[in-house]
Amino acid sequence: MIPLIIIGAPRSGSTFFTTAINRHPQIFVTNELRAWNVVANIADRLRKPSEMLPEHPLRNAYAKSVIKSLVDNIREFYAQEVNKTNLGCPVLSEQHYYRRVAVFGDKNPGYADANNNGCLDLMIEALPEAKFIHVYRDPRSCITSYLKLPIYSDDIDVTIKNWLRHTEPAIALGDKLLDDRFMSVRYEDFVSKKGLSIADRLVAFLGVDGRPEIRDFLEMERAQRTPYRAPVTPIEKLGGTSFKEHLTPEQIKMIQDKCGPIMKRLGYA
Template sequence: MADSQERPIIVLGCPRSGTTLLQLMLHAHPRIAVPPETRFVTSVYWHRKRYGDLREPDNLRGLAEWIVRTKKTRFADLGLDAEETIDEIVNGPPTLGSALGTVFRRYARKFDKPRWGDKRPAYHHSIPQLARMFPDAQFVHLIRDGRDCVGSLKNMSWYRGDSYAAIATWAEAIDNGRAAARELGSGRFYELQYEQLIGDPEGELSALCGFLGEEFHPAMCEPHQVAGIAVPKRKKHHANTHREITKANSGAWRERLEPWEISLCETVLGRRLKRNGYELSGAPRPSAAHLTHYVRVSTRRSLSWRRRQLRDRVWRLNEPSGLVAAVPGGKRPDSTPTETSNSDEG
């Protein structure tokens, strides 16, 4: 196992669960840098066939160019020099994990910090793939009351789904987190709850730092101090991150959700909610029509993701050895690395 300084920190959870707040808390630590949300890590993995064997210099450069030049990757939010980043990727180990890690290490060096992390709620869908790219990564799953996540999601201007999809999203995040906890173990996967985090920041962050192998620092309890650095100004829906920690929105689902939405949440998410310590309101059972529609939405999403996972397994049978996993320290080895294990297959 690598020294903690070399271990990436991956933050994930259901959208609107407080992952941006946690990102800032970690970024406020004097040894950890967690950038604004990017759009290139899982995209690189799922489209890796287009880059070919990265031992070929032109292929590795093509990957670097895509990460740095493509606007939808949001590389520009990191404030890094494009040409220098491309050069460092090209001169580094020829693997997906190492190329991506190069970008995040450069971001950490920008703040004179030795350790990097990354945050994106949707990473809960790709934990086995992330674990494959970053074999020493530590995963932090933030859980919030599913009813609050649904109530917040439906009020976001950027959200294109409906309440059914929002409910299914929280269920998937919880189920994927439980599966990862079993697979990765307590040394690599950690769960904490949003309500406890905002209720006792110092206690929860101290425990998290223990998991990460870091010393707690009081600055972590003042995440608003770094919000201007680590949250792009265009993200108006993260306005609260520029203020002191508040409990104001905890339990807001009571006002944000319609009665039928509360009933549906508590029926289809009930066991998961109670397992995580959330009390049910005793709402009546939803109508058959609402339940049927939810099952249809949830099943369609599940089948789509299973097909993607199956396709990935097929790809893995024919891809070059050493294509994916990061090389510790990000230094080019004397010989091409090989993958040592398939234990991350889910």
């Protein structure tokens, strides 16, 4: 099975994206299991001599052995769980049990969080065959959501930094990897008619069978939107851009001033 890691700033549509690709019976991607955070945290502690693991001629060899065991454990865990769950997603049917999975993985914005330094590098090293997908969205829309949700902040400067610290490492990762290992998906395109061609590129990128499930899901969602993951946008406006209705001109200018180079890189005016 090919490992797949999905990253993207919070509120960028990565949950919707993960739900969509999980419609394909050969794909099994959990939503923020965060298993790799565990491995990264342990690996970080093993790299630094401590009272529990002091300097020793075999310390580095032991550390590598522990990390390899944890990576093998993740592979085994996913292989065992593949046919026991539909991932808790209401749009997945019983056909997703007893299937031949070719791609497994996890979606988690935190993997690309600059505060979680080293996690992406660890996955690249430990999983040389892994593929990565970056789902991104206009920062003005993301920050509108941050400001509305208590779990983030009502300080716009803090929310801007939150978007940047998830997005900049993801872009840097794409610059580092070849096209056969890294793919970027613009949320606004994925929920539009362009989503059908993106679905075809995804199937080719992941090397799974050219089945219609992802395309069918996108067609269904364009006809009748389904809210995912604590939406703050009215259902009738899901998939659209409505930040101008919620942000002041001063807030919009502040976002554009601080995020401008990245916005330009991602194709936002």
